[in-house]
Amino acid sequence: MATILNLPDEIHLLIAEHLETKTVYSLIRICRSFYSSYIPCLWxxxxxxxxxxxxxxxxxxxxxxxxxxxxxxxxxxxxxxxxxxxxxxxxxxxxxxxGDKCTSCYSKGLLVQKLDxxxxxxxxxxxxxxxxxTVPREFWEVIVTEWTHLVVFNFSGIVKDDAQDAFWRVCDRVQTLRLSGVDLLLKNTSILSTLPFQRLRTLAVSKYSFINKFPYRAWPLQLLEQVKRSPILKRLEWSVSDTPFPVQRFQETLVEEGCWPTLCQLDINDSGWTDQDGAEMLRALPSRRLTEYTRTMGGKFGPLTFNCMREMCFGHLRNLTVRKCKGFTSVMAQEVLMECVHLVTFQAPHIFVRDIATAPKPWGCLQLKRLKIHIAKEPEDEAGWEGQVFEQIGRLGQLLYLNLERISRFSAGEDVDGVRPHSMETLDLRLPCSRLKNSSGTVDGVELGGGERGGGGNGSSERGANVTCWSHLVHLRNLAFHGDRQLLGMEEALWMTEHWKDLRSITGAFRAAICSDKEDLKRLFAKHSVIHFEVPL
Incomplete structure:
Protein backbone atom coordinates (compact mmCIF):
# COMPACT_ATOMS: atom_id res chain seq x y z
CA MET A 1 0.00 0.00 0.00
CA ALA A 2 1.33 3.42 -0.96
CA THR A 3 2.33 5.74 1.90
CA ILE A 4 3.50 9.33 2.17
CA LEU A 5 7.06 8.02 1.85
CA ASN A 6 6.28 6.87 -1.70
CA LEU A 7 5.45 10.39 -2.85
CA PRO A 8 8.06 12.16 -4.98
CA ASP A 9 10.18 14.93 -3.47
CA GLU A 10 8.23 17.52 -5.43
CA ILE A 11 5.06 16.62 -3.50
CA HIS A 12 6.95 16.58 -0.19
CA LEU A 13 8.16 20.11 -0.87
CA LEU A 14 4.62 21.28 -1.59
CA ILE A 15 3.51 19.81 1.73
CA ALA A 16 6.41 21.45 3.56
CA GLU A 17 5.24 24.89 2.44
CA HIS A 18 2.26 24.48 4.79
CA LEU A 19 4.24 23.14 7.77
CA GLU A 20 5.98 24.98 10.58
CA THR A 21 9.77 24.89 10.65
CA LYS A 22 9.55 23.06 13.98
CA THR A 23 7.46 20.31 12.37
CA VAL A 24 9.87 19.99 9.46
CA TYR A 25 12.76 19.56 11.92
CA SER A 26 10.82 16.76 13.65
CA LEU A 27 10.21 14.95 10.36
CA ILE A 28 13.87 15.15 9.47
CA ARG A 29 14.88 13.61 12.81
CA ILE A 30 12.52 10.63 12.59
CA CYS A 31 12.87 9.55 8.96
CA ARG A 32 15.81 9.33 6.56
CA SER A 33 13.49 9.75 3.56
CA PHE A 34 12.10 12.98 5.00
CA TYR A 35 15.65 14.13 5.67
CA SER A 36 16.55 14.03 1.98
CA SER A 37 13.26 15.68 1.02
CA TYR A 38 13.13 18.51 3.54
CA ILE A 39 16.74 19.59 4.03
CA PRO A 40 16.47 21.78 0.89
CA CYS A 41 13.48 23.57 2.52
CA LEU A 42 15.46 24.47 5.61
CA TRP A 43 18.39 25.81 3.64
CA GLY A 99 19.88 49.58 15.76
CA ASP A 100 22.92 48.90 13.57
CA LYS A 101 22.58 51.98 11.39
CA CYS A 102 24.85 54.13 13.58
CA THR A 103 27.42 51.40 14.14
CA SER A 104 30.74 51.30 12.31
CA CYS A 105 31.13 47.64 11.47
CA TYR A 106 32.59 47.40 8.00
CA SER A 107 35.94 45.72 7.41
CA LYS A 108 38.56 47.33 5.22
CA GLY A 109 38.33 45.99 1.71
CA LEU A 110 34.85 44.51 2.18
CA LEU A 111 33.45 46.51 -0.73
CA VAL A 112 35.94 44.75 -2.99
CA GLN A 113 34.56 41.43 -1.80
CA LYS A 114 30.99 42.56 -2.47
CA LEU A 115 31.94 43.66 -5.97
CA ASP A 116 33.46 40.27 -6.69
CA THR A 134 28.86 53.92 0.09
CA VAL A 135 28.65 51.67 -2.95
CA PRO A 136 31.18 52.43 -5.73
CA ARG A 137 30.25 53.04 -9.36
CA GLU A 138 31.66 49.67 -10.43
CA PHE A 139 29.09 47.85 -8.26
CA TRP A 140 26.16 49.41 -10.14
CA GLU A 141 27.85 48.98 -13.52
CA VAL A 142 28.22 45.24 -12.95
CA ILE A 143 24.50 44.98 -12.15
CA VAL A 144 23.52 46.99 -15.24
CA THR A 145 25.67 45.00 -17.62
CA GLU A 146 25.57 41.48 -16.14
CA TRP A 147 22.39 41.10 -14.06
CA THR A 148 19.83 40.55 -16.79
CA HIS A 149 17.20 38.96 -14.50
CA LEU A 150 16.84 41.63 -11.80
CA VAL A 151 13.15 42.27 -10.98
CA VAL A 152 13.05 43.80 -7.47
CA PHE A 153 15.45 46.50 -6.24
CA ASN A 154 15.24 47.94 -2.73
CA PHE A 155 17.94 50.46 -1.82
CA SER A 156 18.76 52.64 1.17
CA GLY A 157 22.04 54.52 1.34
CA ILE A 158 24.36 57.01 -0.36
CA VAL A 159 24.94 57.39 -4.09
CA LYS A 160 27.96 59.48 -5.10
CA ASP A 161 27.86 61.77 -8.10
CA ASP A 162 30.09 59.57 -10.29
CA ALA A 163 27.83 56.56 -9.62
CA GLN A 164 24.47 58.18 -10.30
CA ASP A 165 24.26 57.31 -14.01
CA ALA A 166 24.81 53.61 -13.33
CA PHE A 167 22.55 53.68 -10.27
CA TRP A 168 19.59 55.15 -12.18
CA ARG A 169 20.08 52.71 -15.05
CA VAL A 170 19.68 49.90 -12.51
CA CYS A 171 16.44 51.53 -11.33
CA ASP A 172 15.22 51.69 -14.93
CA ARG A 173 15.69 47.94 -15.37
CA VAL A 174 13.44 46.63 -12.59
CA GLN A 175 9.71 46.02 -12.11
CA THR A 176 9.65 46.89 -8.39
CA LEU A 177 11.67 49.89 -7.19
CA ARG A 178 11.80 50.90 -3.51
CA LEU A 179 14.01 53.82 -2.46
CA SER A 180 14.10 54.58 1.26
CA GLY A 181 16.45 57.11 2.79
CA VAL A 182 18.51 57.57 -0.38
CA ASP A 183 21.07 60.37 -0.30
CA LEU A 184 22.28 61.55 -3.72
CA LEU A 185 25.50 63.47 -3.18
CA LEU A 186 25.69 66.54 -5.41
CA LYS A 187 22.89 67.29 -7.86
CA ASN A 188 23.70 65.46 -11.07
CA THR A 189 20.35 63.85 -11.92
CA SER A 190 20.30 64.65 -15.62
CA ILE A 191 20.31 60.93 -16.43
CA LEU A 192 16.74 60.72 -15.12
CA SER A 193 15.33 62.68 -18.05
CA THR A 194 16.55 59.98 -20.48
CA LEU A 195 15.03 56.93 -18.80
CA PRO A 196 11.58 55.57 -19.75
CA PHE A 197 10.96 53.11 -16.85
CA GLN A 198 9.02 50.89 -19.23
CA ARG A 199 9.11 47.84 -16.97
CA LEU A 200 8.14 49.53 -13.74
CA ARG A 201 5.09 48.14 -11.93
CA THR A 202 5.72 49.34 -8.35
CA LEU A 203 7.36 52.58 -7.22
CA ALA A 204 7.92 53.34 -3.52
CA VAL A 205 9.78 56.46 -2.31
CA SER A 206 10.08 57.11 1.42
CA LYS A 207 12.05 59.26 3.83
CA TYR A 208 11.40 59.89 7.51
CA SER A 209 12.78 63.06 9.07
CA PHE A 210 13.53 61.43 12.44
CA ILE A 211 15.85 58.92 10.71
CA ASN A 212 17.21 60.67 7.61
CA LYS A 213 18.36 64.20 8.44
CA PHE A 214 19.64 65.10 4.95
CA PRO A 215 17.37 66.96 2.51
CA TYR A 216 15.98 65.05 -0.46
CA ARG A 217 16.40 68.01 -2.82
CA ALA A 218 14.41 67.59 -6.04
CA TRP A 219 15.08 64.06 -7.24
CA PRO A 220 11.86 62.43 -5.94
CA LEU A 221 9.74 64.85 -7.97
CA GLN A 222 11.99 64.39 -11.00
CA LEU A 223 11.65 60.62 -10.65
CA LEU A 224 7.86 60.89 -10.41
CA GLU A 225 7.85 63.02 -13.55
CA GLN A 226 9.80 60.38 -15.46
CA VAL A 227 7.82 57.44 -14.15
CA LYS A 228 4.71 58.82 -15.85
CA ARG A 229 6.16 57.24 -18.99
CA SER A 230 5.74 53.80 -17.48
CA PRO A 231 2.72 52.20 -19.19
CA ILE A 232 2.17 49.40 -16.66
CA LEU A 233 2.63 51.11 -13.28
CA LYS A 234 0.26 49.38 -10.88
CA ARG A 235 1.32 50.57 -7.40
CA LEU A 236 2.54 53.96 -6.14
CA GLU A 237 3.86 54.57 -2.61
CA TRP A 238 4.94 58.01 -1.38
CA SER A 239 6.00 58.88 2.16
CA VAL A 240 8.56 61.69 1.96
CA SER A 241 8.52 63.90 5.04
CA ASP A 242 10.10 66.98 3.48
CA THR A 243 8.63 66.74 -0.05
CA PRO A 244 4.82 67.04 -0.24
CA PHE A 245 3.11 64.86 -2.78
CA PRO A 246 2.32 67.00 -5.87
CA VAL A 247 -1.43 66.49 -6.05
CA GLN A 248 -2.03 69.00 -8.86
CA ARG A 249 0.78 67.62 -11.02
CA PHE A 250 -0.46 64.10 -10.35
CA GLN A 251 -3.97 65.04 -11.46
CA GLU A 252 -2.74 66.77 -14.62
CA THR A 253 -0.54 63.80 -15.48
CA LEU A 254 -3.41 61.36 -15.24
CA VAL A 255 -6.17 63.43 -16.81
CA GLU A 256 -4.39 65.42 -19.51
CA GLU A 257 -1.69 62.98 -20.56
CA GLY A 258 -3.58 59.73 -19.99
CA CYS A 259 -0.78 58.10 -18.01
CA TRP A 260 -0.87 55.05 -15.77
CA PRO A 261 -4.01 53.33 -17.07
CA THR A 262 -3.41 50.32 -14.80
CA LEU A 263 -2.67 52.19 -11.53
CA CYS A 264 -4.87 50.58 -8.85
CA GLN A 265 -2.86 50.65 -5.60
CA LEU A 266 -2.09 53.89 -3.74
CA ASP A 267 -0.14 54.35 -0.52
CA ILE A 268 0.23 58.12 -0.08
CA ASN A 269 1.22 59.64 3.26
CA ASP A 270 1.29 63.41 3.49
CA SER A 271 0.32 65.17 6.73
CA GLY A 272 -0.69 68.27 4.76
CA TRP A 273 -3.28 66.51 2.62
CA THR A 274 -6.80 67.90 2.70
CA ASP A 275 -10.05 66.06 2.10
CA GLN A 276 -10.25 67.79 -1.28
CA ASP A 277 -6.77 66.52 -2.22
CA GLY A 278 -7.80 62.94 -1.54
CA ALA A 279 -11.01 63.27 -3.56
CA GLU A 280 -9.28 64.86 -6.56
CA MET A 281 -6.66 62.17 -6.59
CA LEU A 282 -9.23 59.40 -6.68
CA ARG A 283 -11.23 61.11 -9.42
CA ALA A 284 -8.10 61.44 -11.55
CA LEU A 285 -7.41 57.70 -11.64
CA PRO A 286 -7.90 56.34 -15.18
CA SER A 287 -8.67 52.93 -13.72
CA ARG A 288 -11.90 52.73 -11.76
CA ARG A 289 -10.75 49.49 -10.15
CA LEU A 290 -8.81 50.72 -7.11
CA THR A 291 -7.96 47.62 -5.09
CA GLU A 292 -5.71 49.12 -2.39
CA TYR A 293 -5.66 52.48 -0.62
CA THR A 294 -3.40 53.40 2.33
CA ARG A 295 -3.21 56.56 4.42
CA THR A 296 -1.31 56.18 7.70
CA MET A 297 0.64 59.35 8.46
CA GLY A 298 -1.96 62.06 9.06
CA GLY A 299 -3.79 64.48 6.81
CA LYS A 300 -7.56 64.63 6.34
CA PHE A 301 -9.80 61.78 5.24
CA GLY A 302 -13.25 63.30 5.15
CA PRO A 303 -16.62 62.89 3.40
CA LEU A 304 -15.35 64.06 -0.01
CA THR A 305 -12.71 61.35 -0.16
CA PHE A 306 -15.05 58.75 1.29
CA ASN A 307 -17.85 59.52 -1.17
CA CYS A 308 -15.43 59.16 -4.10
CA MET A 309 -14.24 55.87 -2.70
CA ARG A 310 -17.82 54.63 -2.28
CA GLU A 311 -18.69 55.51 -5.88
CA MET A 312 -15.53 54.22 -7.50
CA CYS A 313 -13.89 51.58 -5.36
CA PHE A 314 -16.22 49.63 -3.08
CA GLY A 315 -16.85 46.97 -5.71
CA HIS A 316 -13.13 46.18 -6.08
CA LEU A 317 -11.41 47.26 -2.84
CA ARG A 318 -9.31 44.55 -1.22
CA ASN A 319 -7.04 46.46 1.15
CA LEU A 320 -7.90 49.69 2.99
CA THR A 321 -5.68 51.20 5.69
CA VAL A 322 -6.61 54.51 7.30
CA ARG A 323 -4.62 55.26 10.46
CA LYS A 324 -4.01 58.56 12.26
CA CYS A 325 -6.07 60.50 9.72
CA LYS A 326 -8.54 63.14 10.82
CA GLY A 327 -12.12 62.70 9.74
CA PHE A 328 -12.45 58.92 9.31
CA THR A 329 -15.49 58.10 11.43
CA SER A 330 -16.98 54.99 12.97
CA VAL A 331 -19.90 55.20 10.52
CA MET A 332 -17.44 55.12 7.61
CA ALA A 333 -15.70 52.07 9.06
CA GLN A 334 -19.03 50.28 9.44
CA GLU A 335 -20.04 51.03 5.85
CA VAL A 336 -16.74 49.72 4.50
CA LEU A 337 -17.17 46.47 6.43
CA MET A 338 -20.75 46.11 5.16
CA GLU A 339 -20.29 47.00 1.50
CA CYS A 340 -16.76 45.95 0.47
CA VAL A 341 -17.36 42.27 -0.17
CA HIS A 342 -13.85 41.66 -1.55
CA LEU A 343 -12.07 43.22 1.43
CA VAL A 344 -9.07 41.23 2.69
CA THR A 345 -7.28 43.78 4.90
CA PHE A 346 -8.85 46.63 6.85
CA GLN A 347 -7.23 49.00 9.35
CA ALA A 348 -9.01 52.00 10.86
CA PRO A 349 -8.73 54.03 14.08
CA HIS A 350 -11.98 52.93 15.76
CA ILE A 351 -15.54 51.77 15.44
CA PHE A 352 -18.35 52.07 17.99
CA VAL A 353 -20.31 49.11 19.30
CA ARG A 354 -23.56 50.98 18.58
CA ASP A 355 -22.74 51.36 14.86
CA ILE A 356 -22.10 47.65 14.46
CA ALA A 357 -25.17 46.56 16.47
CA THR A 358 -27.65 48.98 14.88
CA ALA A 359 -26.50 48.59 11.26
CA PRO A 360 -29.19 47.59 8.73
CA LYS A 361 -27.27 44.50 7.65
CA PRO A 362 -24.26 42.41 8.72
CA TRP A 363 -20.74 42.82 7.44
CA GLY A 364 -20.30 41.64 3.87
CA CYS A 365 -16.52 41.22 4.03
CA LEU A 366 -16.51 37.49 4.71
CA GLN A 367 -13.12 37.12 2.98
CA LEU A 368 -11.45 39.41 5.55
CA LYS A 369 -8.10 38.07 6.79
CA ARG A 370 -6.60 41.04 8.63
CA LEU A 371 -8.64 43.39 10.84
CA LYS A 372 -7.03 46.11 12.94
CA ILE A 373 -9.52 48.42 14.66
CA HIS A 374 -10.32 49.62 18.18
CA ILE A 375 -13.89 48.70 19.17
CA ALA A 376 -15.17 51.32 21.62
CA LYS A 377 -18.17 51.07 23.98
CA GLU A 378 -20.14 54.07 25.20
CA PRO A 379 -21.88 54.32 28.61
CA GLU A 380 -25.33 54.44 27.03
CA ASP A 381 -24.87 51.30 24.93
CA GLU A 382 -27.54 48.65 25.41
CA ALA A 383 -26.64 45.45 27.20
CA GLY A 384 -27.01 43.14 24.22
CA TRP A 385 -25.03 45.20 21.73
CA GLU A 386 -21.62 43.89 22.75
CA GLY A 387 -22.83 40.35 22.16
CA GLN A 388 -23.87 41.28 18.63
CA VAL A 389 -20.33 42.54 17.99
CA PHE A 390 -18.88 39.21 19.16
CA GLU A 391 -21.26 37.37 16.84
CA GLN A 392 -20.39 39.63 13.90
CA ILE A 393 -16.63 39.08 14.26
CA GLY A 394 -17.29 35.36 14.75
CA ARG A 395 -18.68 35.21 11.20
CA LEU A 396 -15.27 36.12 9.73
CA GLY A 397 -14.14 32.56 9.29
CA GLN A 398 -11.08 33.45 7.16
CA LEU A 399 -9.58 35.82 9.76
CA LEU A 400 -5.85 35.37 10.37
CA TYR A 401 -4.99 38.58 12.23
CA LEU A 402 -7.20 40.41 14.73
CA ASN A 403 -5.88 43.55 16.43
CA LEU A 404 -8.22 45.42 18.79
CA GLU A 405 -5.59 47.74 20.27
CA ARG A 406 -5.94 51.49 20.35
CA ILE A 407 -3.51 53.36 18.18
CA SER A 408 -0.76 55.05 20.21
CA ARG A 409 -2.21 58.53 19.83
CA PHE A 410 -5.17 60.12 18.13
CA SER A 411 -4.59 63.03 15.78
CA ALA A 412 -5.26 66.40 17.32
CA GLY A 413 -7.79 68.73 15.72
CA GLU A 414 -11.30 68.12 14.45
CA ASP A 415 -13.00 65.08 15.94
CA VAL A 416 -15.92 64.21 13.70
CA ASP A 417 -17.34 61.57 16.06
CA GLY A 418 -17.45 64.15 18.87
CA VAL A 419 -15.74 61.83 21.38
CA ARG A 420 -12.36 60.38 22.19
CA PRO A 421 -12.54 56.58 21.71
CA HIS A 422 -9.32 56.09 23.69
CA SER A 423 -11.15 57.14 26.87
CA MET A 424 -13.86 54.49 26.42
CA GLU A 425 -14.13 50.84 27.31
CA THR A 426 -13.57 48.08 24.81
CA LEU A 427 -14.85 44.53 24.32
CA ASP A 428 -14.69 42.38 27.45
CA LEU A 429 -12.82 39.27 26.28
CA ARG A 430 -13.36 37.22 29.42
CA LEU A 431 -15.17 33.90 29.40
CA PRO A 432 -18.48 33.75 31.32
CA CYS A 433 -16.86 31.68 34.09
CA SER A 434 -14.17 34.33 34.60
CA ARG A 435 -16.77 37.09 34.80
CA LEU A 436 -18.57 35.23 37.59
CA LYS A 437 -15.35 34.78 39.54
CA ASN A 438 -14.66 38.52 39.58
CA SER A 439 -17.78 40.57 40.15
CA SER A 440 -16.11 43.52 41.85
CA GLY A 441 -15.68 45.40 38.59
CA THR A 442 -12.15 46.52 39.52
CA VAL A 443 -8.60 45.22 39.38
CA ASP A 444 -5.61 47.04 40.76
CA GLY A 445 -7.89 50.00 41.32
CA VAL A 446 -8.95 50.15 37.66
CA GLU A 447 -12.67 49.93 36.89
CA LEU A 448 -13.52 47.31 34.31
CA GLY A 449 -16.28 47.06 31.74
CA GLY A 450 -18.33 43.91 31.45
CA GLY A 451 -21.72 42.37 31.82
CA GLU A 452 -21.19 41.23 35.39
CA ARG A 453 -22.07 44.72 36.64
CA GLY A 454 -25.75 44.25 35.84
CA GLY A 455 -28.22 44.11 33.00
CA GLY A 456 -28.05 47.85 32.42
CA GLY A 457 -24.27 47.90 31.89
CA ASN A 458 -22.47 48.55 28.64
CA GLY A 459 -21.63 44.95 27.81
CA SER A 460 -23.33 41.64 27.25
CA SER A 461 -24.18 39.47 30.23
CA GLU A 462 -22.58 36.12 30.86
CA ARG A 463 -25.70 34.49 29.38
CA GLY A 464 -25.34 36.34 26.09
CA ALA A 465 -22.86 36.16 23.24
CA ASN A 466 -19.21 36.53 24.27
CA VAL A 467 -15.73 35.56 23.15
CA THR A 468 -16.85 31.92 22.74
CA CYS A 469 -18.47 33.09 19.47
CA TRP A 470 -14.92 33.27 18.13
CA SER A 471 -14.39 29.53 18.34
CA HIS A 472 -15.19 29.52 14.59
CA LEU A 473 -12.03 31.57 13.87
CA VAL A 474 -10.07 28.37 13.36
CA HIS A 475 -7.44 30.02 11.15
CA LEU A 476 -6.55 32.82 13.60
CA ARG A 477 -2.80 33.26 13.98
CA ASN A 478 -2.34 36.61 15.72
CA LEU A 479 -4.45 38.31 18.38
CA ALA A 480 -3.78 41.71 19.96
CA PHE A 481 -5.85 43.64 22.47
CA HIS A 482 -5.46 46.60 24.79
CA GLY A 483 -5.09 45.44 28.36
CA ASP A 484 -6.09 48.41 30.49
CA ARG A 485 -9.75 47.32 30.77
CA GLN A 486 -9.29 43.56 30.53
CA LEU A 487 -8.95 40.91 33.22
CA LEU A 488 -7.97 37.79 31.33
CA GLY A 489 -6.44 34.79 33.04
CA MET A 490 -5.60 31.11 32.62
CA GLU A 491 -9.16 30.20 31.62
CA GLU A 492 -9.02 32.47 28.57
CA ALA A 493 -5.48 31.37 27.67
CA LEU A 494 -6.51 27.70 27.80
CA TRP A 495 -9.60 28.39 25.71
CA MET A 496 -7.63 30.31 23.06
CA THR A 497 -4.94 27.67 22.64
CA GLU A 498 -7.58 24.92 22.52
CA HIS A 499 -9.78 26.53 19.84
CA TRP A 500 -7.21 28.43 17.77
CA LYS A 501 -4.83 25.69 16.74
CA ASP A 502 -2.94 27.94 14.32
CA LEU A 503 -2.33 30.69 16.92
CA ARG A 504 1.22 32.03 16.75
CA SER A 505 1.23 35.19 18.87
CA ILE A 506 -0.84 37.05 21.45
CA THR A 507 -0.25 40.68 22.35
CA GLY A 508 -1.96 41.83 25.54
CA ALA A 509 -1.83 41.46 29.31
CA PHE A 510 -3.39 38.49 31.14
CA ARG A 511 -3.80 40.44 34.33
CA ALA A 512 -5.80 37.85 36.22
CA ALA A 513 -2.88 35.42 36.01
CA ILE A 514 -0.97 36.09 39.22
CA CYS A 515 1.87 34.41 41.09
CA SER A 516 2.02 30.73 40.09
CA ASP A 517 -0.49 31.31 37.28
CA LYS A 518 2.09 33.39 35.42
CA GLU A 519 4.47 30.44 35.26
CA ASP A 520 1.63 28.19 34.12
CA LEU A 521 0.78 30.77 31.47
CA LYS A 522 4.36 30.77 30.16
CA ARG A 523 4.42 26.96 30.02
CA LEU A 524 1.07 26.86 28.23
CA PHE A 525 2.19 29.27 25.53
CA ALA A 526 5.52 27.50 25.16
CA LYS A 527 3.74 24.15 24.77
CA HIS A 528 1.64 25.52 21.90
CA SER A 529 4.51 27.54 20.36
CA VAL A 530 2.65 30.82 20.98
CA ILE A 531 4.71 33.98 21.45
CA HIS A 532 3.22 36.27 24.11
CA PHE A 533 3.92 40.00 24.21
CA GLU A 534 2.59 41.68 27.34
CA VAL A 535 2.07 45.35 26.55
CA PRO A 536 2.65 47.61 29.60
CA LEU A 537 -0.18 49.91 30.58
Missing part, protein backbone atom coordinates in the same frame (compact mmCIF):
# COMPACT_ATOMS: atom_id res chain seq x y z
CA UNK A 44 16.54 27.53 0.81
CA UNK A 45 16.54 30.87 2.70
CA UNK A 46 19.33 31.65 5.13
CA UNK A 47 19.97 34.50 7.58
CA UNK A 48 23.52 35.08 8.81
CA UNK A 49 23.58 37.78 11.49
CA UNK A 50 26.49 37.10 13.90
CA UNK A 51 25.90 40.12 16.12
CA UNK A 52 22.28 39.08 16.75
CA UNK A 53 22.98 35.45 17.58
CA UNK A 54 22.32 33.90 14.16
CA UNK A 55 25.89 32.68 13.79
CA UNK A 56 26.37 30.01 11.15
CA UNK A 57 29.98 29.10 10.55
CA UNK A 58 31.36 29.80 7.10
CA UNK A 59 32.30 26.13 6.38
CA UNK A 60 28.72 25.07 7.18
CA UNK A 61 27.30 27.68 4.83
CA UNK A 62 29.76 26.65 2.15
CA UNK A 63 28.79 22.97 2.43
CA UNK A 64 25.09 23.84 1.87
CA UNK A 65 25.63 26.62 -0.67
CA UNK A 66 24.09 24.54 -3.49
CA UNK A 67 20.70 24.60 -1.67
CA UNK A 68 20.50 28.32 -0.87
CA UNK A 69 18.17 30.43 -3.01
CA UNK A 70 17.90 33.50 -0.77
CA UNK A 71 20.45 34.80 1.71
CA UNK A 72 20.56 37.61 4.27
CA UNK A 73 24.05 39.01 4.89
CA UNK A 74 24.57 41.25 7.91
CA UNK A 75 27.00 44.20 7.69
CA UNK A 76 28.93 42.50 10.51
CA UNK A 77 29.67 39.52 8.32
CA UNK A 78 33.27 38.39 7.86
CA UNK A 79 34.71 38.66 4.37
CA UNK A 80 35.02 34.89 3.97
CA UNK A 81 31.28 34.56 3.41
CA UNK A 82 31.55 36.67 0.25
CA UNK A 83 33.94 34.14 -1.29
CA UNK A 84 31.27 31.41 -1.37
CA UNK A 85 29.53 30.54 -4.64
CA UNK A 86 25.75 30.01 -4.46
CA UNK A 87 24.69 28.44 -7.79
CA UNK A 88 20.92 28.74 -7.04
CA UNK A 89 20.99 32.19 -5.45
CA UNK A 90 18.10 34.39 -6.64
CA UNK A 91 17.52 36.77 -3.69
CA UNK A 92 20.27 38.76 -1.98
CA UNK A 93 19.47 40.77 1.13
CA UNK A 94 22.28 43.03 2.32
CA UNK A 95 20.23 44.53 5.15
CA UNK A 96 20.86 46.32 8.41
CA UNK A 97 18.82 46.21 11.58
CA UNK A 98 17.55 49.58 12.74
CA UNK A 117 30.38 38.59 -5.19
CA UNK A 118 27.92 40.33 -7.53
CA UNK A 119 30.10 39.46 -10.52
CA UNK A 120 29.92 35.77 -9.63
CA UNK A 121 26.13 35.75 -9.12
CA UNK A 122 24.53 37.26 -12.24
CA UNK A 123 21.15 35.47 -11.95
CA UNK A 124 19.80 37.32 -8.91
CA UNK A 125 16.18 38.54 -9.25
CA UNK A 126 15.74 40.35 -5.91
CA UNK A 127 18.30 42.75 -4.44
CA UNK A 128 17.90 44.59 -1.14
CA UNK A 129 20.86 46.82 -0.25
CA UNK A 130 20.73 48.65 3.09
CA UNK A 131 24.29 48.41 4.37
CA UNK A 132 25.74 51.70 5.55
CA UNK A 133 28.75 51.76 3.22
Missing amino acids: SNLTVQPAKGYTILEPVVRSHAHLIEGIYFSPYLAQDYYTIDFPRLRSLYLETFF FVRRHPFIKNLVYQHGD
